[in-house]
Amino acid sequence: MITDKYFYHVVKGWVVEMIVKVENVSKTYKNGVKALQNLSFEVREGEIFGLLGPNGSGKTTTINCILALLKYEAGNIEIFGEQMTPERYDIKAQIGYVPQQVAVFNELTVEENIDYFCGLYVKDKTKRKALVDEAIDFVSLNDYRKFYPKKLSGGLLRRLNIACGIAHKPRLIILDEPTVAVDPQSRNKILEGIMKLNKQGATIIYTSHYMEEVEQICSYIVIMDKGQVVSHGTKEKLKAMITLGETIEITLPNRNEAYLELFRKLPNVLDCFYKDRILVVKSGKGQTNVPNVLQLMQEHNFNYENIYSSLPTLNDVFLEITGKELRD
Amino acid sequence: MIVFKLYWKIIKKNAFVFVVYLGIFLLVTILTAQSLTRNNTKYEDIKVRVALYDEDNTSLTKNIKDYLYDYVVFKDIDRNKVDDAFFYREVEVIAIIPPGFTDKFLNNEEVSINIKVLPESTKAFTFEQIINKYLNLVRVYQNNNLVSDYHSEIKEILKQEASVTLPETTLENYTIVHFFYNYVAYVVFALISTIMGSIMVTLKSTDIRRRNNIGRLSNRKLNLVLLLCNTLFGVGLLSVLILLSFILYKDSIFNIKTLYIIINCLIYTITIISLTYFIISLFESRQTVGAIGNVLSLGSAFITGVFIPQEFMNKGILKLAQFFPNFWYIKVNYYIAEVTKFNFRVLQPAFEAFLVQIIMTVVFIILSLVISKRKQLAEL
Numbered sequence: 001m002i003t004d005k006y007f008y009h010v011v012k013g014w015v016v017e018m019i020v021k022v023e024n025v026s027k028t029y030k031n032g033v034k035a036l037q038n039l040s041f042e043v044r045e046g047e048i049f050g051l052l053g054p055n056g057s058g059k060t061t062t063i064n065c066i067l068a069l070l071k072y073e074a075g076n077i078e079i080f081g082e083q084m085t086p087e088r089y090d091i092k093a094q095i096g097y098v099p100q101q102v103a104v105f106n107e108l109t110v111e112e113n114i115d116y117f118c119g120l121y122v123k124d125k126t127k128r129k130a131l132v133d134e135a136i137d138f139v140s141l142n143d144y145r146k147f148y149p150k151k152l153s154g155g156l157l158r159r160l161n162i163a164c165g166i167a168h169k170p171r172l173i174i175l176d177e178p179t180v181a182v183d184p185q186s187r188n189k190i191l192e193g194i195m196k197l198n199k200q201g202a203t204i205i206y207t208s209h210y211m212e213e214v215e216q217i218c219s220y221i222v223i224m225d226k227g228q229v230v231s232h233g234t235k236e237k238l239k240a241m242i243t244l245g246e247t248i249e250i251t252l253p254n255r256n257e258a259y260l261e262l263f264r265k266l267p268n269v270l271d272c273f274y275k276d277r278i279l280v281v282k283s284g285k286g287q288t289n290v291p292n293v294l295q296l297m298q299e300h301n302f303n304y305e306n307i308y309s310s311l312p313t314l315n316d317v318f319l320e321i322t323g324k325e326l327r328d
Numbered sequence: 329m330i331v332f333k334l335y336w337k338i339i340k341k342n343a344f345v346f347v348v349y350l351g352i353f354l355l356v357t358i359l360t361a362q363s364l365t366r367n368n369t370k371y372e373d374i375k376v377r378v379a380l381y382d383e384d385n386t387s388l389t390k391n392i393k394d395y396l397y398d399y400v401v402f403k404d405i406d407r408n409k410v411d412d413a414f415f416y417r418e419v420e421v422i423a424i425i426p427p428g429f430t431d432k433f434l435n436n437e438e439v440s441i442n443i444k445v446l447p448e449s450t451k452a453f454t455f456e457q458i459i460n461k462y463l464n465l466v467r468v469y470q471n472n473n474l475v476s477d478y479h480s481e482i483k484e485i486l487k488q489e490a491s492v493t494l495p496e497t498t499l500e501n502y503t504i505v506h507f508f509y510n511y512v513a514y515v516v517f518a519l520i521s522t523i524m525g526s527i528m529v530t531l532k533s534t535d536i537r538r539r540n541n542i543g544r545l546s547n548r549k550l551n552l553v554l555l556l557c558n559t560l561f562g563v564g565l566l567s568v569l570i571l572l573s574f575i576l577y578k579d580s581i582f583n584i585k586t587l588y589i590i591i592n593c594l595i596y597t598i599t600i601i602s603l604t605y606f607i608i609s610l611f612e613s614r615q616t617v618g619a620i621g622n623v624l625s626l627g628s629a630f631i632t633g634v635f636i637p638q639e640f641m642n643k644g645i646l647k648l649a650q651f652f653p654n655f656w657y658i659k660v661n662y663y664i665a666e667v668t669k670f671n672f673r674v675l676q677p678a679f680e681a682f683l684v685q686i687i688m689t690v691v692f693i694i695l696s697l698v699i700s701k702r703k704q705l706a707e708l
Contacts, residue, residue, distance in 0.1 A: 030706060069538055089544045097542045103535030105334070107341040119330035120543025164539070 017045040018081065019172055019203045020066060025075030027061055027227075035061040036072065036227040043172075043205055043220075048198050050218030051207040052314060054324075058227035059207040060100060063176050066205075067097060079172070093121050096170035096202075100177045102161045104149050111136065111145045114163050121168035135167035139193060155186025162190065166197060173197060174205045179213060191217055211314035223318055230321050235314065242320040243270065244312045245285035248293055249278050251305040262300065266292050331531075331540075331550060335557040338527045345522060353515045354572065357508050375401045376455055379410050379419040386430040391479045392462060398487065399458045414444070421445050421455050433463070434470075461486055505577050506665040509589050512569050513654045514629040516597055519565055521604050521621025524558055528604070529614040558605075562597045569593075588664045588678065596657040599685045602692035603653065609699040628652040638662065653688050656681040 020043035027036040035058050043049040051059045064070040066077055068086045077084045079091050104113045114132045122128045136142055139159040149157060158178060166173055175194065179187045195217055198204050208214050214221055215235050222232040231238055245268075252259075255277055263272045263281050268289060271282040283289040290309050297304060319325055339346075378400040382389045396402070400421075405413045413419050422444040432439045441459060462482060469478035530536060531554065540550060570590060574581055604621070611617050629635055631645050632654035638646060649655040660681045667674055 064538075067538075067542055069541060086541070087546070089546070092542055093544055095542060097539065099535050099538060101535045103533070103539045105338070105530060105536070107338045107530070108334075112337065116330060116334055117539065117543070120540065120545055123329075 019043045019045050019047075019079065020049075020205065021076075021078040021081075022062070022066065023076045023078075025062075025065055025072050025077060027058075027065060027070065027072040034227055036065065039075070039224075039227065039229060041222050041229060041232065043203060045203050046198070046201070047220050048194065048204040048206060048218045050214040050221040051205065051224060052209070052211060052214045052218075052221055052318075053207075053224035054209055054318075057209075057224045059209075059224060060176055061227070062224070063174055063205070063207060067092075067095070067174065093168075094171040096165045096168065096173040098162050098165035098173070098175040098178050100180065102149075102157050104157075104160055104164060106149050109146050109148055110141055110152070110160055110163075113149070113160060114167050117164040118167035121170075131167050131169065135163040138166070138196070139163045140189065153183075153186075155182050155189075158182050158186060158190060159193075162193065166202075169202075171202060172205070173202050176207050177209070178206075179208070179210065187213075211318070215314055221314070223314070223321070225318075225322050231317065238314060238317045239312045242312060242317050243284055244282055244316050244320060246283045246288055246290075247310050247312070247316070248281040248283070248290060249275075249308045249310075250281070250293070250297075251278050251307075253277070253303050253305060259302065262296060263293070266296060331545065331553045332557060334531075335527060335554070335561075338530070339523060339561065342523045342526065346519060349515055349519050349522075350568070353511060353569075357511055358576070360504075360507055360511075375399065376421055377401050377403050377419045378421045378423055378455065379403050379405045379413065381407060381410075381422075381424045383427045384425050384429040388430045388433065388466070389425050391466075392425070392459065394479070395462050395483055395486070396458065398483070400455070414446075417446070423455070433467075436467075439463075503665070505573060505581055505586065505589075506661060508573050508577065509593065509661055510634050510658055512593060513596065513632075513634050513657050514625060515569065516562075516565065516593075517600050517625035517628070517654065518622065520562060520597070520600050521607065521625055522618060524561060524601065524604050525608060525617040525621050526614055528554065528558075528608045529612065529617050532608065533612065558601055559598075562601050563594075566593055566597050584670050585664050588670075588675070589661060592657055592660045592664070592678070592682065595682055595685045595689075596653055599653040599689045599692070602689045602696070605696040606692040606699075609696040609703070624652075628654045633658040633662075653685050656684045656688075 022039055022041050025036050025039045026034070028034050039058070039062060051062060053059050061070065065072050066079070066084065068077075068084050068088070079088075080094065082088065082091060084091060105116065108116060111132060114135050115128060118128050118131050118135070122131060136145060139162055141156065141159055141163065144152060144156060144160075149160065152160060162175070162178060165175070173194075178194075179190055182190065191213060194204055194206065206214070206218060219234065220232070221235055221238060223230050223238070231241065233241070255274055257274075259279060260272050260274070263269060263279070266281070266283075266289060268284045268286055269281060270284050271280075273280055281289065281293060288309065290307075293307070296302075315325060376399075378396070380393060380396070380402060382393065393402075403413065403419045405419065410419070410422055414422055424442040426440075426442060429439055429441070443455060445455070465482045465485065466478060469482065531540075531550070541547065570593070573586075603624075607617055607620055607624075611620065628649070631641070632638075632649040632652050633641065634654060638655075638658060641649075646655070660678045663678050663681075672679075
């Protein structure tokens with residue numbers, strides 16, 4: 001059970017409402033696959049909560065359990081402090097869901113699609129019209145109002161998918177890998193939009209296997225693997241948990257195995273290896289090792305094409321905890 | 329209300345398919361109706377064009393030729409050019425009476441005239457029949473020594489024809505109405521499986537369904553609205569078709585037969601709706617459902633008697649056809665078109681066919697529910 005989050009919010013000076021509480025949830029599919037094992041976490045109001053994990057780690061299963069689309073054999077899920085069941089339409093009315101697959105009607109235009117999904121929550125036609133206009137404006141689909149989904153590019157379709165999920169202005173928005181197969185420009189637009197929604201007051205649950213995205217927008221992150229929470233916290237806290245402090249990558253004209261031993265002798269170096277022609281030097285926490293690396297190369301007259309230093313990423317965190325990469 | 333509106337919006341988007349099917353249907357029924365009225369109101373004698381070569385040249389063969397003058401048109405064509413004449417359809421039958429024909433005939437031996445006809449032509453049969461009638465009578469007269477001038481007497485006898493009385497015109501016109509409603513079986517099946525199938529597949533696709541489930545819409549409510557919409561669509565489609573029949577055949581449609589045929593239509597439409605539900609419960613892809621709907625509607629139309637009358641069909645095929653609702657629908661249509669009295673005893677076969685369709689509806693609904701439930705549980 002994650003408990004330190006509560007203190008995190010108290011330290012900030014105010015106690016916020018708990019939006020989602022997942023408690024010891026286990027789910028086994030009929031084919032015997034254990035999708036979730038004693039999964040627990042909490043999502044607080046105003047957060048952009050990131051569920052990060054490789055494909056098949058149980059992110060979508062978690063979302064489906066939260067939304068009462070899937071049954072689970074053990075545990076408990078509460079939303080807005082109440083038990084979530086398939087019949088709790090009052091709770092559902094306050095949730096917006098953006099599924100991993102684009103789920104829209106090909107026979108309806110952009111505007112009609114958003115109106116339909118908004119209509120599942122809002123009956124008043126005038127109010128709905130204003131909400132649809134706002135959603136179209138929000139995802140910048142004004143020029144495509146009368147377009148049918150088949151005429152939209154992948155990025156525009158994803159934006160339509162999001163608009164359908166958020167038009168009714170929900171309190172909690174769940175986005176399941178909304179940027180899969182999207183071009184960088186559309187991806188940035190989507191991420192900016194999510195942050196804007198959050199600023200407008202919505203709590204966001206965001207699942208992805210793209211660590212850069214999660215790092216960019218999420219205020220709290222749960223890293224999942226094999227249906228379990230492997231680590232959690234803010235990105236800073238997660239990175240602080242590991243021994244890695246810095247990764248230096250040197251692109252060389254030729255690969256020379258003898259260099260490895262020289263670099264390994266440098267202070268605070270944890271590991272040193274080749275990735276094609278790139279020599280990777282991983283150092284522990286503390287001062288940067290870049291000056292030492294440069295000095296060594298100067299002393300031995302090493303030729304190099306470029307040198308690049310980076311701080312640990314969430315992939316490094318995942319790698320150190322599980323022994324495998326996020327995209328494995 | 330939002331799902332109800334969505335349903336009709338999607339129907340509106342499929343209006344083109346609807347219009348195309350109805351257009352083809354109208355065209356076929358109008359053309360068929362015209363051909364039925366043109367051909368079936370009178371009988372006409374058709375004389376076959378024959379090139380006859382008599383290689384026996386006896387009084388018997390001359391009598392045969394004389395007799396044939398009343399039934400065929402002789403074409404005098406040079407023997408060397410007869411094949412060309414045959415190719416260009418100047419003659420339809422080439423007949424050669426071989427040498428020794430008369431001797432064999434008089435000795436009561438088996439005789440034959442060499443006949444060449446166009447492939448698959450019925451003319452050979454007609455021509456042989458005409459000759460056989462004559463020769464059979466000649467044999468009777470000769471064997472019994474009845475009269476010496478038998479030729480003139482036989483000619484007289486064979487000239488007597490049976491009188492043909494055509495049935496009343498109202499019944500004749502009803503054949504058109506009957507054809508119209510037979511063809512309705514195909515249109516109803518094709519349109520319901522295509523349009524309803526496409527809407528249902530879309531709404532039942534996992535992602536859309538989940539999105540709906542997360543909304544305020546319960547599964548039960550969604551299914552009820554869809555059931556209402558599908559029934560309205562089916563009844564609406566049927567109403568359009570019935571209205572069309574009333575406009576096209578206003579002179580012959582207002583009678584008790586039509587009432588029974590409309591009841592049959594209604595039961596059949598409900599059965600097709602349940603069959604479409606069953607297909608949708610089995611398959612999730614719109615293309616698959618569309619393809620199966622097309623194959624079943626067209627395929628079953630061929631084997632159940634929509635396009636070809638059931639009495640001309642192979643018994644084995646008809647046994648297979650019994651598994652399709654169209655078979656029972658068409659059976660009732662034929663039966664209603666034939667009967668002249670309407671009471672429970674006379675209509676019993678029709679009521680039995682109604683019952684079979686109703687049982688099929690119940691079976692399809694139960695199977696759809698079981699399959700859907702199983703799929704739903706497997707998903708959870």
